[in-house]
Amino acid sequence: MEERKGRRILMFPVPFPGHFNPMIQLAGIFHHIGFSVTILHTSYNAPDPSRHPHFTFRTIPHNNEGESEEEDPLSKSQTSTMDLVSLIRVLKQKYAQPFRKSLAEEVGGGETVCCLVSDAIWGRRAEDAAKEVGVRRVVLRTGGAASFCAFAAFPLLRDKGYFSIQQNTRSDDPVIELPPLKVKDLPVIETNDPEELYRIINDMVEGTKSSSGVIWNTFEDLERPQLMELSSNYQAPFFPIGPFHKHCDDLPSKTKNKEDYEITYWLDKQDPKSVIYASFGSLADIEEKEFLEIAWGLRNSEQPFLWVVRMGSVRGTEWLEALPTGFMEGIGHKGKIVKWVNQLEVLAHPAVGAFWTHCGWNSTLESICEGVPMICTPCFTDQRVNARYIVDVWRVGMVLERSKMDKREIEKVVRRVMMIEKEDGIRERCLDFKEKANICLSKDGSSSKYLDNLISHVLSFDS
Numbered sequence: 001m002e003e004r005k006g007r008r009i010l011m012f013p014v015p016f017p018g019h020f021n022p023m024i025q026l027a028g029i030f031h032h033i034g035f036s037v038t039i040l041h042t043s044y045n046a047p048d049p050s051r052h053p054h055f056t057f058r059t060i061p062h063n064n065e066g067e068s069e070e071e072d073p074l075s076k077s078q079t080s081t082m083d084l085v086s087l088i089r090v091l092k093q094k095y096a097q098p099f100r101k102s103l104a105e106e107v108g109g110g111e112t113v114c115c116l117v118s119d120a121i122w123g124r125r126a127e128d129a130a131k132e133v134g135v136r137r138v139v140l141r142t143g144g145a146a147s148f149c150a151f152a153a154f155p156l157l158r159d160k161g162y163f164s165i166q167q168n169t170r171s172d173d174p175v176i177e178l179p180p181l182k183v184k185d186l187p188v189i190e191t192n193d194p195e196e197l198y199r200i201i202n203d204m205v206e207g208t209k210s211s212s213g214v215i216w217n218t219f220e221d222l223e224r225p226q227l228m229e230l231s232s233n234y235q236a237p238f239f240p241i242g243p244f245h246k247h248c249d250d251l252p253s254k255t256k257n258k259e260d261y262e263i264t265y266w267l268d269k270q271d272p273k274s275v276i277y278a279s280f281g282s283l284a285d286i287e288e289k290e291f292l293e294i295a296w297g298l299r300n301s302e303q304p305f306l307w308v309v310r311m312g313s314v315r316g317t318e319w320l321e322a323l324p325t326g327f328m329e330g331i332g333h334k335g336k337i338v339k340w341v342n343q344l345e346v347l348a349h350p351a352v353g354a355f356w357t358h359c360g361w362n363s364t365l366e367s368i369c370e371g372v373p374m375i376c377t378p379c380f381t382d383q384r385v386n387a388r389y390i391v392d393v394w395r396v397g398m399v400l401e402r403s404k405m406d407k408r409e410i411e412k413v414v415r416r417v418m419m420i421e422k423e424d425g426i427r428e429r430c431l432d433f434k435e436k437a438n439i440c441l442s443k444d445g446s447s448s449k450y451l452d453n454l455i456s457h458v459l460s461f462d463s
Ligand code: UDX
Pocket: 016, 017, 018, 019, 021, 142, 143, 279, 280, 281, 282, 283, 284, 308, 339, 340, 341, 342, 343, 344, 359, 360, 361, 362, 363, 364, 366, 380, 381, 382, 383
């Protein structure tokens, strides 16, 4: 479609794959409709613009004038020892001013800007910057609505003392205010600075509330009650237009490289629904001991497996050095360990029978869209809420708690999930959600209608 002059959208993603990917998919949707898109991105984890030729990229530098490499809090050596909460705090601090400046230059630079789409994590600073230059701000929430309900309830949960009981023996107690969550499902993360975590969450929730609209990468048939509950407390209109990656065939994340072809070749040789695909997303890391339990559990299950082990994700090692000599030879062609895959391709492959996941929202949604049952091992934040919904609400997966993750338990759960035809209807429910995800994107489907509403909404801003 022709790009419409004067229909320009600025986007400000958070620089982690779980946030950047959905933002770039959303950029693809806007582009497809005829908008031009400029991505304002941080110099930290900067993307490769050549992979996304449809968009204009502008790098936002961070305030490090006069800082040496050792002083720069966003240098590799500094960030490698930071917990996620501290990293987000530093990103928010360091990019606040430079973002303001870049935004002002973009808005003042000729072509009319329709609106800014900022990740909810950037919070109210993005709001202030947009106000200053007279541009409306729409928020993209990359996570699900159910987990957002839990984030929005943080002040209440805190008053009631839920966070202080999390580590103790009452972790299986229900959170009465947020059924079906249990205390252990609350979306927290281990950090040296819990106060900062509350600040980040509250800023995200308040910044979403005060926006001119909220775009969700979810769909009504999946999270209708949670979306309704939230929207009843918000003035900003909601646009649940997900799943983003299914909107059009030419979205940028679908490009394949040589390794992807090798993986597809390996998958092609496996029986239908025989492969367990294991991946814990782009951020979580594991202890060497856990890594070895997973390796032996997968091997002993005797199921074909495809396992993503990111470089540096096993603490204290570079990649696979911890595996005993001869381990891979013992597996032969039955198992494959890789550094990264094109997950959308893998989940859509007929050989994949189940997904062992950390339940990041993108992984959850991608698996649901392909009708693939899940083994849920959440690590932190929203993953815990997502896992509870996968297992107890949508009933498309089973749980394997991280604290109970030894090789015998892994072997047992992997075998069980692969025998799933005999489980009570999991496979049918998975296929039902897959169909619902397709229907919501059809001409009269809910996500298509919300997308039409979203377009009218943003076009009304400059009228
Ligand atoms: C983070 C948080 O951990 C998660 O809880 C939150 O919902 C989003 O931000 P991440 O851990 O990376 O995300 O998980 P997830 O949301 O699942 O996103 C990972 C993305 O990377 C997915 O889109 C997945 O398709 C992609 N991916 C992952 C690959 O393409 N290849 C891989 O090998 C692994």
